[in-house]
Amino acid sequence: MDPKDYCFSTQISHLALDIGGTLIKLVYFSPNGDNSQDGSIVVGNGCSVVKGRLCFAKFETRKIDDCLDFIRFNILQHSGVQHPNGTTRDKFPVKATGGGAFKFAELFKEKLGIVFDKEDEMHSLVSGVNFLLKTVPREAFTYLDGQKEFVQIDHNDLYPYLLVNIGSGVSMIKVDGDGKYERISGTSLGGGTFLGLGKLLTKCKSFDELLELSHQGNNRVIDMLVGDIYGGTDYSKIGLSSTAIASSFGKAISDGKELEDYQPEDVARSLLRMISNNIGQIAYLNALRFGLKRIFFGGFFIRGLEYTMDTISVAVHFWSRGEAKAMFLRHEGFLGALGAFTSYKDQSHSNDLKPHHQAVQRAVLKCSGDDSFRHTLVAANINDGEAIECSINLV
């Protein structure tokens, strides 16, 4: 479907982008139609609260033109910021983070007349997670033995924690509070490695295809297990069961087979297991370095996939002997974009501006409580995450 065919019920007032090595993530605020005429309810001190939804969309970075079209037709023109002839009527403040906020700044200016308000990538990731954990009910969960369990977040006992963001590459950040963090480690073996190697080894064309393949595969065909080395028995003295992987892809050295002799689904499965295991282990080692018990995993590599979450959880559980806990987030892929969104600062006190020109005073104020929280998918093929019902405070 052409981006301009998507229907938006109200004008978009705020937009934040996280432009990464593989994906561009968008978070935008869509005010509800039931607000007063200008979309807001005045609450005193010159402030107004606007009810609406945070909506999510993503595009492949290599298809950045689709993203530009989406913003042009659905956000700028729809909100009356840009004429259909391409001239921009007003300034539309857009928050941007990730490497692409630098790389593509000129392109956005030239094609859309948008000048990015740049936010630091690590800072945005941390702000995004803190926002989700403090504001959105049932955001964090554990996944072990096929069981998903939501985690009750105690606001007074949230820090410190380790954030592991698995994008193209992986960043590990120790978080001690709002705006208090340190990037303590990282690895270049991340989601980009999975997708890149996967494309080369299986000839599949997309991440979804690679995931689909991995569902059907059996990693034991290619991975060398402890039992393969120990004649079918456990090496219990050092805590390794016969089914533990001794060497990822290790069977390929002795089978006398070529790549074509393996089923692509088995290759995809081994690859997914290798990357997830490795990240789980490095995460645990870094948690150990700083005595951290809670590890939140984010980034689009996870995509809510049970096998990935299970592998990471088992790795963390195994290496920490049950001491550390792997936790996942429902809006895992949008941490940076959400963080950039919440960075709208008190920039303007002018009352004659329309809502979309005003600044969010205290980031996102409130999300609706557990009972009324709606798991809404808006135009599913474009809004990939769940919309968040919320209200924002405008100066």
Ligand SMILES: Nc1ncnc2c1ncn2[C@@H]1O[C@H](COP(=O)(O)OP(=O)(O)OP(=O)(O)O)[C@@H](O)[C@H]1O
């Ligand atoms: N539809 C998709 N297309 C491509 N990759 C996807 C898709 N869905 C999930 N992924 C996975 O997510 C990864 C990208 O995750 P994410 O968007 O969090 O990182 P990024 O911001 O692009 O990277 P970085 O932060 O390193 O610049 C990909 O490398 C891939 O493994």
Ligand SMILES: CC(C)(CO)[C@@H](O)C(=O)NCCC(=O)O
């Ligand atoms: C370079 C970034 C921060 C870009 O998002 C990310 O891809 C990453 O953390 N890569 C891992 C780099 C490393 O620490 O080895």
